[in-house]
Amino acid sequence: VLNAEGLRKEYRMGQHLVQALREIRLTIDEGEFVAIMGPSGSGKSTLLHLLGGLDQPTDGEITLVGKQVSRLSDKQATLVRRRNIGFVFQFFNLLPTLSAEENILLPLIIDGKRPKAFRARLDEILDRVGLQDRRTHRPDQLSGGEQQRVALARALITKPAILLADEPTGNLDTQTGTAIMRLLQDSARELRQTIVMVTHDPRAAAFADRVVLLRDGSIVEELVFDLE
Amino acid sequence: VLNAEGLRKEYRMGQHLVQALREIRLTIDEGEFVAIMGPSGSGKSTLLHLLGGLDQPTDGEITLVGKQVSRLSDKQATLVRRRNIGFVFQFFNLLPTLSAEENILLPLIIDGKRPKAFRARLDEILDRVGLQDRRTHRPDQLSGGEQQRVALARALITKPAILLADEPTGNLDTQTGTAIMRLLQDSARELRQTIVMVTHDPRAAAFADRVVLLRDGSIVEELVFDLE
Numbered sequence: 001v002l003n004a005e006g007l008r009k010e011y012r013m014g015q016h017l018v019q020a021l022r023e024i025r026l027t028i029d030e031g032e033f034v035a036i037m038g039p040s041g042s043g044k045s046t047l048l049h050l051l052g053g054l055d056q057p058t059d060g061e062i063t064l065v066g067k068q069v070s071r072l073s074d075k076q077a078t079l080v081r082r083r084n085i086g087f088v089f090q091f092f093n094l095l096p097t098l099s100a101e102e103n104i105l106l107p108l109i110i111d112g113k114r115p116k117a118f119r120a121r122l123d124e125i126l127d128r129v130g131l132q133d134r135r136t137h138r139p140d141q142l143s144g145g146e147q148q149r150v151a152l153a154r155a156l157i158t159k160p161a162i163l164l165a166d167e168p169t170g171n172l173d174t175q176t177g178t179a180i181m182r183l184l185q186d187s188a189r190e191l192r193q194t195i196v197m198v199t200h201d202p203r204a205a206a207f208a209d210r211v212v213l214l215r216d217g218s219i220v221e222e223l224v225f226d227l228e
Numbered sequence: 229v230l231n232a233e234g235l236r237k238e239y240r241m242g243q244h245l246v247q248a249l250r251e252i253r254l255t256i257d258e259g260e261f262v263a264i265m266g267p268s269g270s271g272k273s274t275l276l277h278l279l280g281g282l283d284q285p286t287d288g289e290i291t292l293v294g295k296q297v298s299r300l301s302d303k304q305a306t307l308v309r310r311r312n313i314g315f316v317f318q319f320f321n322l323l324p325t326l327s328a329e330e331n332i333l334l335p336l337i338i339d340g341k342r343p344k345a346f347r348a349r350l351d352e353i354l355d356r357v358g359l360q361d362r363r364t365h366r367p368d369q370l371s372g373g374e375q376q377r378v379a380l381a382r383a384l385i386t387k388p389a390i391l392l393a394d395e396p397t398g399n400l401d402t403q404t405g406t407a408i409m410r411l412l413q414d415s416a417r418e419l420r421q422t423i424v425m426v427t428h429d430p431r432a433a434a435f436a437d438r439v440v441l442l443r444d445g446s447i448v449e450e451l452v453f454d455l456e
């Protein structure tokens with residue numbers, strides 16, 4: 001459902017070239033739960049953004065639900081992404097003027113849906129992320145971990161086929177983090193959702209079927225968990 | 229060197245009152261390394277901001293290097309803070325238009341110092357946080373963990389008497405995180421620095437002399453490590 005072939009990403013800094021990703025090949029099947037780990041600066045966020053079509057590679061190709069992203073117009077790529085992908089950003093990207101629940105409902109509103117029809121789903125997701133009594137708070141009235149959970153709820157509310165999550169438990173204590181991982185696991189199972197999660201937390205990675213290790217822009221190792 | 233007595237912080241949200249901190253009493257001695265842990269939303273960042281004079285309590289008093297913060301004018305409080313405290317924010321607060329090294333030098337410039345005189349210190353700190361080859365990058369050209377390390381370097385460059393750090397390893401892999409903790413430990417020892425660090429990471433907390441556990445706005449437990 002997600003494929004990267006010969007993927008490269010460079011940034012030119014004056015005289016000097018930063019190789020954020022060098023020749024990445026990665027195939028992810030429908031319903032798989034993949035964790036991406038690696039040192040700070042190794043290219044994880046870059047890879048996730050390319051997989052989600054939020055950025056263009058320097059070279060190589062991303063194939064997303066059967067479509068080659070580089071061959072789509074901006075408009076087509078945006079539609080494919082909105083219909084299929086939920087994205088949790090490393091630093092959330094919440095709208096500062098909207099409350100937690102408004103931020104969460106936003107993807108539905110953008111999709112032309114009417115929020116009232118999703119009241120039950122909103123309630124359930126607020127429950128699962130533990131934010132029922134913070135639903136009216138704006139981002140600047142929320143703790144770091146609370147903002148992170150709003151970002152996750154927002155990515156899940158449309159029940160996307162693919163969830164791309166950049167360090168979804170980075171600002172959470174162990175207990176809250178585990179609750180969040182169970183939510184992801186349940187969501188994946190009941191929706192046959194594909195999950196690609198960047199994480200520094202081995203405990204979070206343990207929920208995945210497969211761990212891909214990045215170092216300095218390349219995949220250096222893959223670990224498969226075969227416990228059924 | 230840092231004391232909180234009867235500290236309370238409330239936020240009014242319409243009909244409803246959020247008790248972010250309820251009656252906190254905390255004493256931190258010079259040279260101590262204290263970790264503050266607790267669930268997401270338990271009041272850790274709130275406590276750290278009050279300790280650093282970045283926010284006013286609803287009730288109670290903060291005493292900082294012998295001065296009662298509530299009795300100081302805004303201007304006096306700012307001076308006390310700038311001369312004594314280095315602060316690492318949970319979401320960094322870097323200036324987007326400045327490079328990594330310019331962001332790091334900023335406290336010195338604000339202090340009226342000439343950056344050229346601190347060339348060696350800047351080099352050493354860039355080395356210790358592993359950002360020598362990212363020094364010219366602006367925040368939007370840095371990974372999450374790289375931005376976090378810039379924020380830490382900026383807080384350390386003035387060799388402050390007190391370091392207040394809000395989750396300084398939250399966006400770092402284990403290896404980089406350990407390097408950062410060793411940097412904090414060395415800095416504390418050679419400068420007799422007092423460190424108060426909020427963290428979700430038990431491995432980071434293990435570097436502290438004492439762990440204070442918050443839950444729902446109150447201190448519920450303290451653990452002291454007596455290994456010498």
Ligand SMILES: Nc1ncnc2c1ncn2[C@@H]1O[C@H](COP(=O)(O)OP(=O)(O)OP(=O)(O)O)[C@@H](O)[C@H]1O
Pocket residue numbers: 011012013018019020038039040041042043044045046047090362365368369370371372373374399400401
């Ligand atoms: N716009 C840019 N210009 C130049 N270099 C960049 C740019 N964006 C990212 N980089 C560099 O590319 C590398 C990979 O960045 P990326 O954000 O993917 O790392 P990461 O693995 O997510 O790290 P972290 O765990 O710290 O979040 C980093 O070393 C970073 O400095």
Ligand SMILES: Nc1ncnc2c1ncn2[C@@H]1O[C@H](COP(=O)(O)OP(=O)(O)OP(=O)(O)O)[C@@H](O)[C@H]1O
Pocket residue numbers: 134137140141142143144145146171172173239240241246247248266267268269270271272273274275318
């Ligand atoms: N301006 C505000 N208005 C209303 N409530 C607030 C405001 N700022 C913080 N809060 C609430 O106060 C509580 C404590 O916030 P704080 O940021 O101190 O938590 P924290 O322990 O740092 O959490 P985390 O580990 O998630 O960063 C949270 O439940 C938050 O929703």
Ligand SMILES: [Mg+2]
Pocket residue numbers: 044045046090166371372373
């Ligand atoms: Mg990243």
Ligand SMILES: [Mg+2]
Pocket residue numbers: 143144145272273274318394
């Ligand atoms: Mg916090």
